[in-house]
Amino acid sequence: MPKSSPRSLLLAILLALVAVPVLAQQGGERPPQPVTVVTLEARDITLTAALPGRVAASGVAEVRPQVSGIVIERLFEEGKPVKNGAALYQIDAATYEAAKAAAEAGLAQAEAQLRAAQREEERQKELRERNVSSQQVLDDATAARDVAQAAVKVAEAQVLASSIDLERTTIRAPIAGTVGLSQTTQGALVTSGQANALTVICQLDPVYVDVTQSAAEILKWRRSGQQVAEEAGAEVFLRLADGETYEHAGILAAAEPHVNEQTGVIVLRLEFPNPDEFLLPGMYVQVEMPQAVVEGAILAPQEGVTRDRRGRPVAMVVNAENVVETRELTVQRDQGSDWVVTDGLAAGDRIIVEGLQKVSPGMTVAPEERALAMNAATSAD
CATH class of the missing domain: 1.10.287 (Helix Hairpins)
Structure with a gap:
């Protein structure tokens, strides 16, 4: 094996000395991991539940003759509004x-x-x-x-x-409303107090929607000290059969003063304005019924909440030093795309919603608000 010359040995030493700082620089600390966060706010949240119901007219009058005779003329147009006292039929x-x-x-x-x-x-x-x-x-x-x-x-x-x-002998409308189809024709014999109505008049503005509310659910919230939303006069919204939300809000008009012994529910009557007569009697709807008002609750985005090995809800939060912390949460229920959290999170906390897979507790991160991140992405496009 040939011996190395002094010149070659010196060159190798110099190269080793140059490589040491380079390797040290490559093995240094990595920059903070970027994550997207949402800053949370505390507020009073109204919890709702979707309850099925059907639309009912606020007033219904079945028109029947009070004297007997032959109908000689029909004086109204079917399916059109009529005023109180308007002539509907003429008997001989x-x-x-x-x-x-x-x-x-x-x-x-x-x-x-x-x-x-x-x-x-x-x-x-x-x-x-x-x-x-x-x-x-x-x-x-x-x-x-x-x-x-x-x-x-x-x-x-x-x-x-x-x-x-x-x-x-002139049969008149007992109430104002929309008259239905005529169940008799000209020349027909009608009798006083007959069982079959000649026509039906419905008052369609406002309309009622009857739903059932579990008495156990109301008791649950009253025992927990929460405010029952029905007693607070909260607004109620309708979701129609096509999935769209009705544009007018309703109110609680009345409630049965007793609980059904067989089903354990209370019947609630809701009143909705219907100026365009968009809602018709018998129409199936879903009522976004307020259940209770939770004071000082936190709405946490669902994408920022995960489960630990025991199935408990947890979230990753960035503290003031931009260090990741793990929080165990108390979740009441879902509200749209968020979780209603009553313990574990506070106003001002920054919850991580993007980048959870790349972080762990104790890691230093570079947080960015989701709204700012979305604006930046939009500007880049």
Whole structure:
């Protein structure tokens, strides 16, 4: 093996001395790991639950005839709004006009008999004063006058009854609303108080939605000291069958004052404005029903919450020194894309939502707010 020359040995030593700083620089500390965080805020949160329900008209009137006869005309347009007292049907009134005329004639006859009885009473009073007639005759004349007065009242009542029957030959709307389809036609015979309605009028502004609320759920929140949202008058929202949210908010109009013994629920009646008559009776909806108001709760993004080996919810938080900490959370429930957290997180905490796989507790990171990161990405595009 050839011996190394002094010059070659010196060159190798110099190269080794140069490589030492380079290797030291390569083995130094890495820069902080960038992560995306969301700064949390504490606020009062209304917890909601989706409860099924159906729309019901706030007022329903089944129109039935109050007199019997032949329908000679329908006076409304089906499916259109009608005013209170608007004429809907016309029944043949000839028979009732004749009955009223007969009642008026009977009244005129009774009034004539009353006038004659009054004149006879006056004449008997004068004869009695002159002692020409007896007291018995005067008493008979007075009694006849009283009978005639009663007959007039009976005749007046008959005239009033016949007038009412004649007026009822025009069937009118008992309430204002939207009238439905007609269940009878021109020429049909209708009877007073019949079982089948001629048509139905519905009041569609506002409308009601009846839902059931678990009594156990209400008791749970009352025992925990939370405020029940129904008692707070919180607004209620509808989700329609197509998944869209109804644009108008509703309120709690009434509640049953008892619990159903078989199902353990309380029926709640919600009232919603319906100016465009978009909601129709019988329509299936889902009510975003407030369950309770949690004061000082934290809404934590679901992507920032994971589970440990025991299944407990945990989150990675960046402290003031940009060091990662692990927090064990108390989660009430989900609220949209967030978790409602009542313990483990506080206002001002920065929870990591992106980059969780690359960090561990105690690691120093370079946090960036999600809103700023999204703006930066948008500007780069």
